[in-house]
Amino acid sequence: MNLVDLTQYTTNEEKAEEYLREQGILKTFKECPYCQGTRINRVRRFKYKCYSCNHEWGVRRDSILEGLRVPFTKFLIAIKLFEIDTSVREASKQLGLAYNTVYNIHSLMRKAILATDADPAAFSGEIEMDESYFGGRRKGKRGRGAAGKVPVFGILERGGKVTVEVVTDVQGETLLELAIKKVKRGSLIYTDKFRSYNGLVSYGFKHRRIDHGKKFANGKVYINGIEGFWSFAKERLLKYHGVDAQKFPLYLKELEFRYNHRDRDLFDDLIQLLVGYSSVAYTE
Numbered sequence: 001m002n003l004v005d006l007t008q009y010t011t012n013e014e015k016a017e018e019y020l021r022e023q024g025i026l027k028t029f030k031e032c033p034y035c036q037g038t039r040i041n042r043v044r045r046f047k048y049k050c051y052s053c054n055h056e057w058g059v060r061r062d063s064i065l066e067g068l069r070v071p072f073t074k075f076l077i078a079i080k081l082f083e084i085d086t087s088v089r090e091a092s093k094q095l096g097l098a099y100n101t102v103y104n105i106h107s108l109m110r111k112a113i114l115a116t117d118a119d120p121a122a123f124s125g126e127i128e129m130d131e132s133y134f135g136g137r138r139k140g141k142r143g144r145g146a147a148g149k150v151p152v153f154g155i156l157e158r159g160g161k162v163t164v165e166v167v168t169d170v171q172g173e174t175l176l177e178l179a180i181k182k183v184k185r186g187s188l189i190y191t192d193k194f195r196s197y198n199g200l201v202s203y204g205f206k207h208r209r210i211d212h213g214k215k216f217a218n219g220k221v222y223i224n225g226i227e228g229f230w231s232f233a234k235e236r237l238l239k240y241h242g243v244d245a246q247k248f249p250l251y252l253k254e255l256e257f258r259y260n261h262r263d264r265d266l267f268d269d270l271i272q273l274l275v276g277y278s279s280v281a282y283t284e
């Protein structure tokens with residue numbers, strides 16, 4: 001949904017609430033959460049009432065909006081601003097909300113992204129695998145084993161999606177375990193000559209290696225796709241002027257999500273993501 005179409009839902013709180021309820025981000029109450037009675041109705045603005053036990057409750061109850069002190073209209077616009085990659089500082093200015101409030105919305109989006117990880121063995125066909133190092137402000141030792149940097153392992157399906165994971169090390173065991181978990185056996189995997197990829201064939205994968213020095217000469221034997229993702233991710237992370245180590249996996253998964261949804265309607269996908277996250281967080 002583009003910004004112009006979104007404005008029809010942001011003219012007032014009722015419209016925004018209705019949209020959020022129809023999507024499934026706000027719960028549709030069919031019975032009283034206190035006595036399970038079904039004689040319930042809407043009373044006043046944004047309240048339900050049960051005529052059996054006389055309890056009242058707000059429309060945000062049992063939803064991801066319960067703890068957020070944000071009007072529904074501003075919440076929708078905040079999702080739009082997140083979609084178009086506005087910083088927390090800029091979004092808080094545009095929304096007239098406190099920095100921390102917008103920060104909490106952005107964290108919510110990233111947690112929702114992290115919670116909906118790709119299916120196991122969802123990758124197949126022609127696969128590229130590679131590791132890269134993130135973080136560390138000082139220019140020191142480069143490449144594998146660089147001090148103070150976070151190793152990240154990436155798997156990319158050609159013409160499809162990417163999955164990236166922060167790893168504790170880049171030992172063969174660690175990387176193979178993730179390959180087995182995420183990639184269908186029999187797939188053709190391209191890597192560079194790093195020894196940690198030695199075991200791939202014995203786990204039922206086809207494996208071809210490229211030599212970085214002469215990759216242009218080898219026709220299809222390249223890992224340009226995953227390397228393209230690394231530069232996309234690194235360029236974007238520069239914006240944050242260094243993300244602290246604890247939050248890094250959240251930012252990384254956001255980049256994975258943006259990359260995998262680059263040709264889609266990101267706003268609609270973010271809404272669906274929040275719906276999925278709601279059902280995880282509030283299972284009945």
Ligand SMILES: [Zn+2]
Pocket residue numbers: 032033034035036037050051052053054055
């Ligand atoms: Zn009741």
